[in-house]
Amino acid sequence: MPTDRVRISRRGWFLVVAVIIALLPFVIQDSYWRTNLIVCAINIMLAIGLDLLVMKLGVPFWMAFVFGMVLSGAAGMALSIFAVRLRGHYLAIASLGFAVIVHQVLLNWISLTQGPLGIYAIKPPPDIALPGLPVISFGNTANMFYLVASFAFLFYLLLDQLVRSPIGETLKAIREDEISASAFGINCTAWKVFAFGIGSAVAGAAGAFYASFVGTLVPDAFIITESFTILAMVIVGGMGTLIGPVWGAILLTILPELLRGFGDLRLILYGAALTLVVLFMPGGIAQAAQMFRARLGRLATATDAGMRQ
Amino acid sequence: MRKHSAILFGVAASVALFAAANAAQAQDKVIRIGGLFAMSGPGSYFGVQDKQGIELAIEQLNKTGVNGYRFEVQYEDSACSPLPATQAAKRLLEQYKPDVVLGEECSDATLAIMPLMEQAKVPLLNAGSSSIKVTDPGNPWTFRIMPNEVMQGVDIATNAYKRLNARTAVLLYENTNAGIGNAKVFGDTFKSLGGQILADIGFGRDVNDFTAIATRIAGLGKVDVIPTYTLEGQGLRITQALAQAGVTKGGGGQSIQLGTIWLPFGFEQKAGKAALGYVRIVQFDPTDKRDVVQNFIRSFKAKYNQEPTHINAHAFDQILVVADVIRRGGKDSQSIRDIMATTKDFSGVTGSVEFDKTNQNTKMDTIHYMETLPDLSWKALGWN
Amino acid sequence: MLTVVLQQGINGIVFGSLYVLVALGLTLIYGVLVQINFAHADVVTIGAFAAYFFTFAFGGNYLISIGIALMAGAALGWLVNAAIFAPLRERGNELLPLIATIGVSILLQNAMLLWFGPIPYAFDSPYSNKVIRLWGGTFITLQNLIIVVVSALTIALLYAFMKFTFMGKALRAVSQDRETAGLMGVNPNQLIMLTFVIASALAGMGGAMLGPILVLTPFAGTTVIVKAFAIVIIGGFGNVEGTIIAGLVVGLIESYTTQFVNPGLTDIVVFTLLLLMLALRPTGLIAEKREENV
Numbered sequence: 013m014p015t016d017r018v019r020i021s022r023r024g025w026f027l028v029v030a031v032i033i034a035l036l037p038f039v040i041q042d043s044y045w046r047t048n049l050i051v052c053a054i055n056i057m058l059a060i061g062l063d064l065l066v067m068k069l070g071v072p073f074w075m076a077f078v079f080g081m082v083l084s085g086a087a088g089m090a091l092s093i094f095a096v097r098l099r100g101h102y103l104a105i106a107s108l109g110f111a112v113i114v115h116q117v118l119l120n121w122i123s124l125t126q127g128p129l130g131i132y133a134i135k136p137p138p139d140i141a142l143p144g145l146p147v148i149s150f151g152n153t154a155n156m157f158y159l160v161a162s163f164a165f166l167f168y169l170l171l172d173q174l175v176r177s178p179i180g181e182t183l184k185a186i187r188e189d190e191i192s193a194s195a196f197g198i199n200c201t202a203w204k205v206f207a208f209g210i211g212s213a214v215a216g217a218a219g220a221f222y223a224s225f226v227g228t229l230v231p232d233a234f235i236i237t238e239s240f241t242i243l244a245m246v247i248v249g250g251m252g253t254l255i256g257p258v259w260g261a262i263l264l265t266i267l268p269e270l271l272r273g274f275g276d277l278r279l280i281l282y283g284a285a286l287t288l289v290v291l292f293m294p295g296g297i298a299q300a301a302q303m304f305r306a307r308l309g310r311l312a313t314a315t316d317a318g319m320r321q
Numbered sequence: 322m323r324k325h326s327a328i329l330f331g332v333a334a335s336v337a338l339f340a341a342a343n344a345a346q347a348q349d350k351v352i353r354i355g356g357l358f359a360m361s362g363p364g365s366y367f368g369v370q371d372k373q374g375i376e377l378a379i380e381q382l383n384k385t386g387v388n389g390y391r392f393e394v395q396y397e398d399s400a401c402s403p404l405p406a407t408q409a410a411k412r413l414l415e416q417y418k419p420d421v422v423l424g425e426e427c428s429d430a431t432l433a434i435m436p437l438m439e440q441a442k443v444p445l446l447n448a449g450s451s452s453i454k455v456t457d458p459g460n461p462w463t464f465r466i467m468p469n470e471v472m473q474g475v476d477i478a479t480n481a482y483k484r485l486n487a488r489t490a491v492l493l494y495e496n497t498n499a500g501i502g503n504a505k506v507f508g509d510t511f512k513s514l515g516g517q518i519l520a521d522i523g524f525g526r527d528v529n530d531f532t533a534i535a536t537r538i539a540g541l542g543k544v545d546v547i548p549t550y551t552l553e554g555q556g557l558r559i560t561q562a563l564a565q566a567g568v569t570k571g572g573g574g575q576s577i578q579l580g581t582i583w584l585p586f587g588f589e590q591k592a593g594k595a596a597l598g599y600v601r602i603v604q605f606d607p608t609d610k611r612d613v614v615q616n617f618i619r620s621f622k623a624k625y626n627q628e629p630t631h632i633n634a635h636a637f638d639q640i641l642v643v644a645d646v647i648r649r650g651g652k653d654s655q656s657i658r659d660i661m662a663t664t665k666d667f668s669g670v671t672g673s674v675e676f677d678k679t680n681q682n683t684k685m686d687t688i689h690y691m692e693t694l695p696d697l698s699w700k701a702l703g704w705n
Numbered sequence: 706m707l708t709v710v711l712q713q714g715i716n717g718i719v720f721g722s723l724y725v726l727v728a729l730g731l732t733l734i735y736g737v738l739v740q741i742n743f744a745h746a747d748v749v750t751i752g753a754f755a756a757y758f759f760t761f762a763f764g765g766n767y768l769i770s771i772g773i774a775l776m777a778g779a780a781l782g783w784l785v786n787a788a789i790f791a792p793l794r795e796r797g798n799e800l801l802p803l804i805a806t807i808g809v810s811i812l813l814q815n816a817m818l819l820w821f822g823p824i825p826y827a828f829d830s831p832y833s834n835k836v837i838r839l840w841g842g843t844f845i846t847l848q849n850l851i852i853v854v855v856s857a858l859t860i861a862l863l864y865a866f867m868k869f870t871f872m873g874k875a876l877r878a879v880s881q882d883r884e885t886a887g888l889m890g891v892n893p894n895q896l897i898m899l900t901f902v903i904a905s906a907l908a909g910m911g912g913a914m915l916g917p918i919l920v921l922t923p924f925a926g927t928t929v930i931v932k933a934f935a936i937v938i939i940g941g942f943g944n945v946e947g948t949i950i951a952g953l954v955v956g957l958i959e960s961y962t963t964q965f966v967n968p969g970l971t972d973i974v975v976f977t978l979l980l981l982m983l984a985l986r987p988t989g990l991i992a993e994k995r996e997e998n999v
Contacts, residue, residue: 116973119496119525247804276819279361283812290805291792361815365823496969524968527928529919532716532849533963540709540964554825554920561829565836565846591827594834 168258174210183207248289250296259297350389352647352657354379354640355413355443356396357406357424357434364401366553367426367449367632370585372396374636375423377617377624382640387647392640399425403433410437419443421657423639426632428452428498431463438462444658446642448635451581452498459679464661466642466674466682467635470499473581473602474506476688477548480704481579482514485600487545491520491538493559494550503550503581519544528555535562538576544568548579553591556584560592560599570598585630589697599693600702604631605671606689608701617670631671638669708842713960715839719849721956722856723918726911727929728936728948729863730904736880736943737900738794743806744785745933746926747813748905752778752912753921754821757828767830771855771913778909779902785809786901791894817923830917852914859910860949863903867945872899880943935979 174180185193186200194200249260267285271278293300356375358368379392395417397409406425413419414437422438425431426449435455438445439462447455447463451470455463468476481487492508494500501523508518519541522534538544547569549559564572571594580601589596607618607628617637621629629637643657645667651657667674672687690702727749734742752774759765759773789805832847839845845853867873875891876899912926919925936955940947955975962971 116970116976120969120973244804244807247800276360276815279815280812280819283808283810283815286808286811287789287805288808290801290808291789294793294801361818365818366825369823522968525972527931528968528971529915529928530716530720530959530963532719533713533960534968536709536712536716536960537964539712540706554922557825557827558918558920561833565834565844567836567844585824593829 171210244286248286248293248296250298250300256296256298259301263297350386350391351393352390352421352643352651353417353419354392354394354643355417355419355422355424356394357399357409357413357422357430358396358426359401359430360396360398361400364427364552366585367401368396368398370630370632371423371426371449371636373621373625374629374633374638375640377621377633378637378640378644380624381620382644387644388650390647390652392644395419399430399434401425401427401430403429406430406433407437410434414438414441414443420654421446421643423448423636423643426450428455428502431455432498435460435463442658443654444661446639446661448639449632450499452502454498456679456681459681461662461680462658464642464676464680464682466638466669466671466687467582467604468685468688469681470502471506472685473688474503475510476685477579477581477602478507478510478516479514480690481546481548482511482516484704485546485577487511487516487577489517489519489542489544490546490548491522491541491544492518492548493522493534494524494548495552495555496523496525499583500550504548507548524555526552526555529558531555531558531562532565534559535566535568538563539566539568544576546577546579550581550583553584553588556580556588557592561595564595564597569595571595582631585632586628587630589693589699593697594695596693596697597695601691603689603691604687605634606691606701608699609689611668613668614670634670638671638674641669642667642674709964711841712843713964714957715843715845715849717957717960718953719845719852719956720918720959721953722853723911723915724929724932724936724956725860725949725952726856726907726914728933728940728952729860729945730908731933731937732940732943732945732948733876733900733904733907735937736945737876737897738790740790740802741806742785742790742901742904743803744809744813745905745908746930747810747817748778748781748785748908749912749915749926749929750817750923751781751813752909753828753916753919753925754817754826754912755909756913756916757826757921760830761828767832768851771910774909774913775906776909778912779906781909782901782903782905783898785905786898790897790901794897814923814927821923823922826921828916828921833917848917855910855914859907863907864945872896876900932975935975938979939982 175183182193182198182203185196186198186203190200245260245264246257247260248264249258250256264286268278268282271281274281289297295303354375356371358371359365360368375394379394383391395413397413399406399409410422410433413422420443422434422443422445424445424447425434428450431445431447431450432452432454435445439460442462445463447465448467450465451467451473453469453471456465456469481490490507490511492504494504504521504523508521512518520538522537524534538547547563549556551559560569560571560578563569563574563576563578566572568574569576569578571592578599578601580599582602582604584601586603586607589599592599605614607614609615617634618629621627621633621637642661642664643651645664646657646660649660649663651660662676662680665675672689673684674682675684677683690704691699692702694700727745730748731741731745734740734745755777756767756770756774759770760767765773785806789809790802793802793805830848830851832851835847836844837847837850867877875896879891879893879896911929915925915929919928932955936948936951939955940949940951958974958978959971962968962974966974
């Protein structure tokens with residue numbers, strides 16, 4: 013677990029992030045960048061939810077992504093009963109398989125999803141009319157940003173509390189060594205199902221925001237490459253820390269936009285950047301930052317970054 | 322048209338001279354055009370060809386200017402898919418502030434862009450999305466110059482039944498808004514005329530192996546026509562597989578494949594002898610003798626050293642429609658929308674344009690039927 | 706009806722043998738490294754383009770172009786291992802190389818998009834239109850016959866290599882038990898490099914033979930790789946025989962689903978089979994060493 017020193021600076025980070033989130037829409041008047049901020053916030057939620065699954069239980073991305081997006085929490089728990097028996101790449105590919113099946117079902121279940129015809133003109137969340145204040149409309153990107161960002165922040169706080177609580181310790185124990193955990197009387201399966209449910213519910217929330225923000229829903233919106241991007245956010249940010257996915261989501265959402273100036277080279281550079289980050293910062297941004305701080309504060313504790321091994 | 326051009330040329334030549342002398346002042350009179358096209362991803366072959374057509378038209382118009390205006394264009398990559406299209410549209414609207422926007426080709430992306438354009442009150446001119454939903458029930462800010470899926474589907478099904486004497490058909494289509502919609506209209510029309518649909522086969526864009534589909538069709542007995550709705554890549558493989566299985570004329574069979582404007586030119590050359598007998602709608606007819614067509618082909622070849630495709634042509638026409646509006650007094654988003662809605666007797670490379678209440682082009686002369694001959698050249702069928 | 710059933714069987718075997726070539730590479734790499742190379746799809750695409758340009762731009766023979774694609778694939782495999790997998794091998798996190806190769810994949814696809822453009826290439830083998838009539842009204846094109854024969858020969862050669870050569874035996878030994886193999890004096894670095902080169906050569910070759918079948922764009926490989934993942938799981942990760950059988954089975958499932966159900970449902974059938982396999986014998990499919998490594 014993190015040292016006290018790091019924990020304090022984490023709380024500091026909460027404040028900083030909260031203030032930045034609150035101020036950004038004032039700084040950035042351009043609604044295009046506000047749009048990006050919203051996507052950013054959505055991705056932060058997805059990445060945090062995924063991080064919980066991937067890091068706390070060693071469960072990989074496709075499954076987490078699909079659960080959250082499509083069936084959200086309840087479905088996540090239902091499927092996890094089957095999934096807890098698998099590990100590692102098997103689980104990854106099983107999740108991929110599940111993703112493909114869900115995608116195909118969405119595509120073919122036309123009476124429910126309109127299939128490939130898609131659902132268009134989905135309304136933003138309803139306006140809020142508080143007495144004495146102007147009506148808050150979420151058709152406005154700044155308001156939408158506040159809404160999504162505050163939910164992202166809320167989920168961050170809740171999950172942060174969860175991870176520090178005895179429940180978090182239990183989950184960690186299961187991840188580290190399932191056999192020993194069982195020996196201590198922990199019901200591994202039940203806890204895994206629980207973690208699946210929580211992670212998927214968060215992702216499901218993000219899915220709801222996605223639909224109302226983009227306004228269009230087609231099964232192809234959640235193709236497999238999307239789930240890779242979300243996983244990449246977790247890895248690039250730093251696995252095992254809750255703040256890592258936040259950085260990863262911000263970086264990988266903003267980066268392709270910043271690279272627009274490069275025209276045709278944009279995605280080539282993006283791919284190269286992603287590869288280089290993994291090669292040279294295998295612990296992700298969070299660990300790199302921590303090491304930097306540790307070096308500054310002569311705290312030789314790079315090990316608690318929660319690398320899997 | 323020609324008279325207009327001559328006058329325009331004279332006027333604009335002096336404008337151009339003046340502009341050269343006073344560049345700063347001329348800068349003010351610019352119509353800003355946004356282009357939302359797929360530049361990345363599997364749909365990006367549209368974007369590449371749209372860009373060629375647009376660049377050519379703008380280069381020609383800017384030599385003289387139109388009504389004292391120059392044209393400027395900024396592209397954003399909408400990637401043929403709703404989320405990137407939404408982001409690209411917002412970016413374009415915020416940062417470039419276009420007077421008018423062209424795009425998208427893919428119906429899914431166009432449908433996602435439309436509400437944003439309406440909100441920003443910027444007209445959207447579409448040339449490639451066939452889904453009926455683009456103009457039905459109609460959006461005051463969205464215009465479409467190409468015949469929609471209903472117009473194309475009814476027409477081609479009627480022609481198949483009456484002119485080709487087809488009584489049995491197999492529907493082949495990709496599972497997208499446009500694919501499903503087109504196939505459904507064909508099937509409904511064909512059945513109401515008394516024809517029979519033997520199989521209804523939809524598939525995803527990721528299907529590679531069409532041998533199995535061709536084998537299935539070969540097992541159905543006598544199939545007169547096979548209306549096919551796919552993009553170029555899958556279309557090539559389907560045509561080849563059908564010929565190998567001996568279904569179509571290209572493989573010694575009886576069936577005739579029917580297609581719409583989805584396929585670009587050069588398709589026959591790529592598919593080879595398998596394409597023999599393919600009857601399809603193209604959005605412009607290179608054998609059309611009108612000046613606007615022949616000039617377009619000549620200047621396109623001169624600039625790019627290749628034959629223009631219908632995608633090049635309808636992109637070129639999009640700019641011509643905008644130029645026509647500017648010539649008739651359009652100067653900002655609102656006036657461009659209002660004047661565009663009154664477009665009448667416009668004659669471009671693909672055909673003529675006149676919008677109805679839903680801003681759908683009512684003219685059917687952008688539909689040209691072609692039949693592929695044994696030497697892979699075309700015969701214009703003159704069905705319209 | 707019998708004709709159709711036989712014909713769909715032939716179709717399934719043709720596509721299945723291509724799936725086997727691609728999936729074998731994934732299986733080999735997994736067996737030795739317990740890693741997934743996501744850029745494997747792009748090796749397939751690059752193989753297809755290498756064969757295309759050799760045949761059409763330089764007027765080369767199609768059969769030789771398969772060899773060219775093989776070499777292009779091998780070279781790329783060498784590069785991916787040297788640049789990505791070797792440096793990350795000691796980091797211990799199985800997801801790092803996966804993410805890094807996703808980056809490589811994005812880079813390669815968009816570089817190809819820049820060089821080759823997005824318009825599908827018409828890669829026609831000179832053998833595509835030569836139809837050989839078989840028994841009972843069925844047929845196979847010469848191109849498809851070449852695919853089946855070349856794949857079968859390659860798989861047989863690979864088998865012989867793994868059975869009878871020292872390196873091949875070492876490779877199998879490492880797949881079965883890494884620690885012990887290391888103790889027996891096998892140089893793991895050399896062996897991993899060899900695995901990557903062989904795996905990618907197979908993928909490149911598969912690309913050259915897929916080129917005339919699939920829609921050749923810079924994204925062509927990704928449509929095949931998803932199936933290859935399923936095949937690797939159904940066959941059992943790291944299990945060569947299982948992969949061969951699973952590849953052919955998936956090919957057959959696809960053609961029979963297309964015939965009797967709907968081509969839109971092939972993926973559902975294939976991936977339901979995958980989940981069924983995992984549900985019926987999950988522990989049996991998981992290598993024991995995974996438990997120690999996670």
